[in-house]
Amino acid sequence: METLKAAIPENLKRAIGDSDVDDLRSTCSSLHRFFLHFHPFHQMITELADPKYALCAKNKDAALKSRLLGNQCFSNADYAKALDCYTQALREAPLDTASDMESNLVVATLYINRATVLHKMSLIVECLRDCTRALQICPSYAKAWYRRGKANASLGNYKNAICDLNVAKSVEPSMGGKRQIEGELKILLDQCKSTTAVEQIQHTENNCNTVGEMPHIKLQRVSTPDKGRGIVSSCVISPGFLVHAEEPYAMIILKQCRETHCHYCLNDLPADRVPCILCSIPLYCSHQCRIRATGQMFKIYPEYNGFFKNLPSDLGEYAAEVIQCNDSELEIGDITEHKHECQGVHWPMVLPSEIVLAGRILARFLLNIPPEDIINFVERLELSHCYKQMSSERKLDSHIYAIVLLYCLQHSCGIMFSIDEVFISQVVIIISQIKVNCMTVVRLKSIDAHGLSGRFGEFPFQSGAHSTSNVEQVRVGKAIYKAGSLFNHSCQPNIHAYFLSRTLYLRTTNVVAAESQLELSYGPQFVRL
Numbered sequence: 143m144e145t146l147k148a149a150i151p152e153n154l155k156r157a158i159g160d161s162d163v164d165d166l167r168s169t170c171s172s173l174h175r176f177f178l179h180f181h182p183f184h185q186m187i188t189e190l191a192d193p194k195y196a197l198c199a200k201n202k203d204a205a206l207k208s209r210l211l212g213n214q215c216f217s218n219a220d221y222a223k224a225l226d227c228y229t230q231a232l233r234e235a236p237l238d239t240a241s242d243m244e245s246n247l248v249v250a251t252l253y254i255n256r257a258t259v260l261h262k263m264s265l266i267v268e269c270l271r272d273c274t275r276a277l278q279i280c281p282s283y284a285k286a287w288y289r290r291g292k293a294n295a296s297l298g299n300y301k302n303a304i305c306d307l308n309v310a311k312s313v314e315p316s317m318g319g320k321r322q323i324e325g326e327l328k329i330l331l332d333q334c335k336s337t338t339a340v341e342q343i344q345h346t347e348n349n350c351n352t353v354g355e356m357p358h359i360k361l362q363r364v365s366t367p368d369k370g371r372g373i374v375s376s377c378v379i380s381p382g383f384l385v386h387a388e389e390p391y392a393m394i395i396l397k398q399c400r401e402t403h404c405h406y407c408l409n410d411l412p413a414d415r416v417p418c419i420l421c422s423i424p425l426y427c428s429h430q431c432r433i434r435a436t437g438q439m440f441k442i443y444p445e446y447n448g449f450f451k452n453l454p455s456d457l458g459e460y461a462a463e464v465i466q467c468n469d470s471e472l473e474i475g476d477i478t479e480h481k482h483e484c485q486g487v488h489w490p491m492v493l494p495s496e497i498v499l500a501g502r503i504l505a506r507f508l509l510n511i512p513p514e515d516i517i518n519f520v521e522r523l524e525l526s527h528c529y530k531q532m533s534s535e536r537k538l539d540s541h542i543y544a545i546v547l548l549y550c551l552q553h554s555c556g557i558m559f560s561i562d563e564v565f566i567s568q569v570v571i572i573i574s575q576i577k578v579n580c581m582t583v584v585r586l587k588s589i590d591a592h593g594l595s596g597r598f599g600e601f602p603f604q605s606g607a608h609s610t611s612n613v614e615q616v617r618v619g620k621a622i623y624k625a626g627s628l629f630n631h632s633c634q635p636n637i638h639a640y641f642l643s644r645t646l647y648l649r650t651t652n653v654v655a656a657e658s659q660l661e662l663s664y665g666p667q668f669v670r671l
């Protein structure tokens with residue numbers, strides 16, 4: 143990026159640095175023309191966005207190497223390291239959703255390798271989930287049914303464990319293997335008899351869409367002479383009242399949280415984190431979050447039916463239920479935030495977070511409105527911006543990034559659009575809108591009296607359990623909330639912002655008189671206990 147900047151003629155840099163919104167078409171056009179004739183620009187776009195140079199693509203050899211390392215760590219009983227290696231291998235291993243079971247066996251095996259480590263680490267629920275993931279890829283995988291049976295037995299789900307082992311016995315090819323499973327089955331049947339109530343542990347994936355009580359009051363948008371638009375309440379509101387809840391228009395995880403938090407819901411990643419199907423960058427806490435971020439669904443292969451038919455009818459029904467993905471029932475909406483960044487191209491890793499966030503806003507437009515409406519997208523966003531007040535340096539950066547981002551998106555998002563001065567100037571405005579309206583998503587981490595860090599994302603107003611805890615705020619993401627960005631700042635705020643997963647909540651901290659503005663502090667939010 144510095145090479146591009148250094149090569150821009152001084153008079154053009156000055157024109158951009160001195161520009162106002164009305165000059166944008168002219169300055170964007172001049173810079174675009176300059177880049178079109180500047181070879182290093184094209185070279186940079188190729189390196190950032192051409193799948194041929196993708197550094198974050200799937201790589202079977204790398205996956206096999208990571209698996210080998212995982213196997214060595216497992217043999218040395220270094221389970222924590224083995225867990226990391228298998229997760230890395232899962233990130234790297236290609237999974238062909240349009241292919242047959244055999245070609246995806248590597249991924250299924252990796253899930254079972256990891257499930258075995260998770261069992262050793264007593265993370266049984268996580269182990270069970272990995273077994274199910276392996277079976278969704280490869281339903282006739284005897285070892286996966288066997289491992290699932292062992293996990294269910296450890297959880298006391300004897301009925302399910304017996305069914306798992308019976309399926310394992312049916313699909314196990316070797317006589318020795320069948321005999322071993324029969325031995326295990328005998329022990330389990332005895333245990334089952336001595337258990338009066340068999341608890342069915344449901345398959346639980348994290349639900350990232352927790353929406354609390356919804357506001358019942360009427361908020362109104364107003365225009366003020368000193369602060370621009372703002373929000374007032376039409377009635378008196380008491381303290382602690384939830385006045386607003388909103389999902390982000392676009393959101394991105396912060397770079398420092400990429401390995402620790404789910405790239406979609408921002409909750410802590412569990413030990414059985416799931417990777418993106420098409421690239422090696424994001425990690426998700428569940429299949430559901432992956433689907434919401436990428437739109438990538440699992441396909442039930444036609445040959446599954448043959449597999450079920452060969453099982454006794456009750457076992458066939460059980461197996462079908464286990465591997466059934468309810469993915470198609472998920473509401474994906476139009477927010478597949480990662481889809482256009484996928485396939486291993488590395489511009490989403492390299493460009494600054496707010497530029498990748500601008501790309502997510504743009505992709506949402508590009509994928510959902512007819513191309514002729516694209517020139518109006520800044521008006522549709524209805525966000526204020528600060529282009530005029532930006533420093534000359536930032537104006538220049540936003541011009542360069544707007545052009546680079548559009549060329550990267552043209553390679554990645556699969557939609558044809560022409561890049562001209564109108565489009566570029568709108569992206570410059572979006573970058574400046576992000577600067578004014580972007581919220582840092584924080585999670586609350588409670589540290590109890592013994593100094594143990596514990597639960598994230600719980601709002602102390604709702605739970606007396608934290609009254610003796612210290613609360614630390616951890617920054618995890620950046621997001622644009624369209625309605626949320628209409629609330630102005632005050633040094634004496636009457637509302638407080640907090641986040642549960644991706645959702646923004648605004649709650650009153652004082653009594654708010656009718657017709658008064660609802661305002662929050664834009665600085666760090668400190669929660670009063």
Ligand SMILES: C[S@@+](CC[C@H](N)C(=O)[O-])C[C@H]1O[C@@H](n2cnc3c(N)ncnc32)[C@H](O)[C@@H]1O
Pocket residue numbers: 368369370371372525526528578579627628629630631632
């Ligand atoms: C997130 S927006 C808030 C909504 C904004 N007023 C609008 O019209 O869209 C932030 C911008 O609002 C204005 N603003 C917010 N609080 C303010 C305050 N206390 N004093 C002056 N301007 C304020 C500033 O222009 C700031 O850049």
